[in-house]
Amino acid sequence: KNEVEQSPQNLTAQEGEFITINxxxxxxxxxxxxxxxxxxxxxxxxxxxxxxxxxxxRLIATxxxxxxxxxxxxxxxxxxxxxxxxxxxxxxxxxxxxxxxTGTSLTVIP
Amino acid sequence: xxxxxxxxxxxxxxxxxxVTLSCExxxxxxxxxxxxxxxxxxxxxxxYSQIVNDFQKGDIAEGYxxxxxxxxxxxLTVTSAQKNPTAFYLCASSIGLGYEQYFGPGTRxxxx
Numbered sequence: 001k002n003e004v005e006q007s008p009q010n011l012t013a014q015e016g017e018f019i020t021i022n023x024x025x026x027x028x029x030x031x032x033x034x035x036x037x038x039x040x041x042x043x044x045x046x047x048x049x050x051x052x053x054x055x056x057x058r059l060i061a062t063x064x065x066x067x068x069x070x071x072x073x074x075x076x077x078x079x080x081x082x083x084x085x086x087x088x089x090x091x092x093x094x095x096x097x098x099x100x101x102t103g104t105s106l107t108v109i110p
Numbered sequence: 111x112x113x114x115x116x117x118x119x120x121x122x123x124x125x126x127x128x129v130t131l132s133c134e135x136x137x138x139x140x141x142x143x144x145x146x147x148x149x150x151x152x153x154x155x156x157x158y159s160q161i162v163n164d165f166q167k168g169d170i171a172e173g174y175x176x177x178x179x180x181x182x183x184x185x186l187t188v189t190s191a192q193k194n195p196t197a198f199y200l201c202a203s204s205i206g207l208g209y210e211q212y213f214g215p216g217t218r219x220x221x222x
Contacts (some may be wrong), residue, residue, distance in 0.1 A: 002150070030208060041198060043213035058221070090208045097168070097213070100152035 005026050006101035013108050019074040021104045023087030026068065034061050034072050035086040037103065043086070046072070077108045078090050116201050116214035122132070123195075123221050131217045133187045133201030141207050142184040146170060147216075149199040156199075159184055160207055188219065196222045 007022045023032070034046040045050055047054050047061040050072065054061050060078075063070040087101040114135040123129045123140065144156040155168030156164040175191025178184050184203075188195045198218050202211040 002152075033210065035213075041200075041216040041217075041218070043200065043202075045210050045212070088153075097155055097158070097207075098153075100154075102150065102152045110125050 002102075003091075003099040004087055004089055004101040006085075006104050007027070008084050008104060009102070010105045013077050013079075013106070015078060015108055017077050017082075017108075019104070019106065019108075021038050021072045021085050021087075023070045023072070023101055025070075025087075025089045025099070027089065027099070028092040029047060029065075029089040030092040031067075031090045032063055032070050033088040033090075033098070037089060041084070043101060046085075053108050054092040074106075079108045079110050114200075114201060114212050114214040117219050119215065119219060121217055121219045123219070125221055128140070129188050129195075129219065129221075130191060131199055131201075131219070133184045133186065133214060134182055134210070135148075135184075135203040135214075136182060137203055137208065137212060138181070139203035139205055140181070141204045141209070142178065142189055143202045143204075143211065144168075144174070144176065144184070144186045145200045145202065147200060153200065156186065158207070165211045188221075195219060 003011050004025045010083045037043045049063045058075045060073040084103040084105050086103045088098040117132045143158045145153040154170050157176045159165040175187045200216045201214040204211045
């Protein structure tokens with residue numbers, strides 16, 4: 001079983017397009033994280049959410065706790081946004097482990 | 111500069127040998143984690159440590175061992191008992207369990 005599902009698995013976009021990556025989860029959570037993994041393998045944390053919406057530059061993350069769903073949006077996409085985007089949740093019954101999605105591989109073409 | 115480092119970036123070993131992967135952080139974080147990443151799969155937790163001298167098994171601990179003798183260091187040993195050790199290994203740390211995690215650059219281990 002996979003507690004965290006992401007869609008799409010792969011995404012190709014033209015530079016400038018608006019991009020949406022979706023994350024659905026099946027457990028009660030205390031927080032949800034969006035991570036970015038660069039082609040070299042390094043991972044950086046983009047957002048930590050427990051409710052509502054957060055914005056950082058061209059990135060926007062939203063979460064709907066009732067529907068167990070989160071979205072990551074990228075406005076005015078750029079080739080440097082090409083990476084794997086990973087959704088991770090912290091279950092509320094344990095609070096000490098992350099459950100990770102398998103990631104969405106994004107390629108932005110100039 | 112505060113951060114988390116892993117060494118080496120690439121590691122090659124012969125089957126049957128134990129190998130230790132290094133992870134060091136100077137972020138003063140209490141919690142540290144080891145993950146394994148395989149193609150097409152999400153990150154999987156191997157071990158985690160909440161404080162010095164304490165660590166807990168994750169989902170796939172068989173064939174691995176860790177120690178946490180210092181707050182800054184959380185080395186992972188891949189033993190010969192691990193059936194399929196070739197993978198990308200990531201170390202992370204956080205101020206506490208469940209909080210935002212900071213990841214190291216990873217070590218790609220190849221066992222032949």
